Amino acid sequence: MPTQVNPATGEEGDTFPALNDDQIEVKLAKSVETFRQWRNTDYQTRTDLLIKIADQFAAQRTTLAAIVTKEMGKPVKQALTEMDKCEKAFRFYAENGPAMLAPTEQKLVSGRSVSHWLPYGPVLAVMPWNYPFWQVVRFMAPTIMAGNVGLLKHASSTPGCAAALEQIVLDAGGPEGLFQNLHISSSKVAGIIADDRIVAVTITGSEFAGQKVAEAAGFNLKKVVLELGGSDPFIVMPSADIEKAATTAVTARLQNAGQSCVCGKRMIVHEDVYDAFMEIFAEGVKTIKIGDPTDEITEMGPLSSEGARDEIAEQLEQAVQQGATKLYGGEIPDKPGAWMTPAILTDIPDDAPIAREEFFGPVAMVFKVKDLDEAIEVANNIPFGLGSSAWTNDESEKERFIRDIEAGMTAINQMLASDPYAPFGGIKRSGHGRELGSHGLHEFMNLKNVMLPE
Template sequence: MLNSINPATGETIATHEELTAAEIEAKLARAAETFDAWRTTPVAGRAALLERIAEAFEAGKDRLARMASEEMGKTFKSAIAEVEKCAAGFRHYAQEGPAMLAVRRFDLGGGKAAEGHWLPLGPVLAVMPWNFPYWQVVRFAAPTILAGNVGLLKHASSVQGCAALIEEMIVAAGAPAGLFQNLAITSSKVEALIDDPRIAAVTLTGSEGAGMAVAEAAGRNLKKVVLELGGSDPFIVMPSADLDLAARTAVAARIQNTGQSCICAKRMIVHADIYDAFMERFAAGMKAVKAGDPFAEDSDMGPLSSEAQRRTVLDQLDMAKAKGARLLFGGEALPGKGAYMSAGVLVDVPLDDAFAHEEIFGPVAMVFKVADLDAAIACANDVPFGLGSSIWTTDRAEQDRFVRDIEAGMVAVNQMLASAPPAPFGGVKRSGHGRELSAHGLHEFMNLKTVML
């Protein structure tokens, strides 16, 4: 049984029966059968379906957003924004995707040439997390459908209502049966799915542990895998930065989705010359953050996704304090119902302690003071992760150094990092490998077949 529990109240709002072995087999068989037909569907027909799915998401956005707020606690206004972004993602691949699949020509010399044809691989299994229950799925689903592949979704157990709605929207848009199917199963069933020869490739967004398990199973089966794992993104502020804008953005970047985003700014790395001035602004902003009812217009953030997730963050803070770090304020469980906690700031984290490498998946920022640009880069890179980063400087030479030397898949210059359908998304080091979104995300699960002419 898979339970949906409202983290704002602690109440169980729905239960979902886990699929039986026979039901899983039926869905796999249907996926394989549908792929045989869908792979030969003209690209224009696939793109037209994506356009209709975008329209379905727009028409159902209030219903979709309400489900996300109730199942994982994000504010209703941010859930609406997420659904609108999903519609934009489907529409991006509908409009721009066909050109990404154009035949490539290669001059071989001597009057000879070759062509590169983009062809689908087969059913793609996606293992997805709860924090962006729609957008994370659309990042795989939109390019999968356009590519001529079919999708099987193993979503987080806690957001099965969202998972079912995604399938409902795609089916309502006129997708053939079996093009996109939700698998209501626990993680224990994933390995057997990867072992199944009908699954052509796997994509996962989640924790390091989950990524290692999926990568091991995919490697054993010699199947392509894309991994988007954790992040402990640096937010670096240098003396030439606009401190007011940097501080406001730092608050937004830390508390987005109640701090439960892989690309949240988690470590504020601030030059000593402007540390005090930045901290005055940043602390004031963090203290003003209001945690409250996800459906209240004045709530800046809702509860954490579950009581277990809140307990994890509180335990991390206890560990940090035991190592000598200081919690300036906040980072406390709020009284009453729900997995609420206050936004907080943690300082004096020992750089030589393993805790400085941890990802806090909640609304608490770690702040580090550094002496110069080299120290900022060293601090930014001194973690096992390399997903995103944000740098704040108007000095072009400093910008060039950061872009070149920060070990991350993405760098935002004087702005908050965010994903966007036209731009590649992904990381390095223990943040995973492969890319989502853009043409790169579309091509990840395709065969570039060379044709000698």
């Protein structure tokens, strides 16, 4: 039974009753019923609804942001930005979706082939708490445009966000069953994936959660998209604008209290500019405004829960035991809530296990390298391959980073961030498949090839 817990105060809020098996069955049956109707709607009907949903995000912006801040501690200014991004995604697919779904024709030796993008069916989404609206919208908007229907198993710590997402679709005039929220425990997920009415599943979450979902999907021969962990490199070379790189690195590492899969988690800095970078970066980490997440001047709030905070603190202690130097931070104040000061680790031994782990919280690992080759070697010396950021004004170095960094995404001279217009996803143990852009729209569709005579 999901219950709201305010991570800034530790106080409990509303409780949301968990669905029993009979109630889950009703939801699944409704999803199939609605899909049979929605799959036959024209593009204008779908885009009209997407625009109305975008309008709901604009109209309810402040209210929705407050739910995020209450449930997972995100500073309200960042929560408001999340709502704006959600609105942007719905408008993007409303404006561009029909063209992305247009049939394509290929002339053959004898006759021609026409490829059609057709709806797939009810898709299950298993989503996390760190961007409780945006992560779901990345799935929801293309699902509606594709002619599919969605079911959401959200994180147990953000039940209010989950309920609000379903209500937004209804408020916009969407049919009942188009997008349904499932207040269920994780133990129910495998059974739902196994149900023949579910055609595919997508998950954003931890590596462990991804393994469990992929295992269930694979056993049942269901399409799956995995957007999992990351330990993204943030590489700074001598030709870069060091002040801009270091200032941006503070935001890249500490946005959302460091609880983002594409945070710049490992700062890899050339030895020629290491001292200059660290002077600015360390000062930025030390002076970031930590406080009440409902205050608009706050830059960093609490972590999502005391349990999550304690895991980061333990991981930080392990890093020190393995030989890393804690340059600053990692303090836990004596007050209620999931508070912690951001930390910086340096001098991390090459063979330390911690060097290849993900800190899903406000801890920056900083590595000094002697040249381009070592920078790429350190960047790739992890099991993950989600995103990366490289700072250089040397064209040959840019080409090497684009070619050789093992990641699904690379940002040049800027902080990596998801955008509705661009594909999002990773390789290696960061998962597979793509969200957003045309690729995200096509992931859960049937590309039907139709063979025709001349």
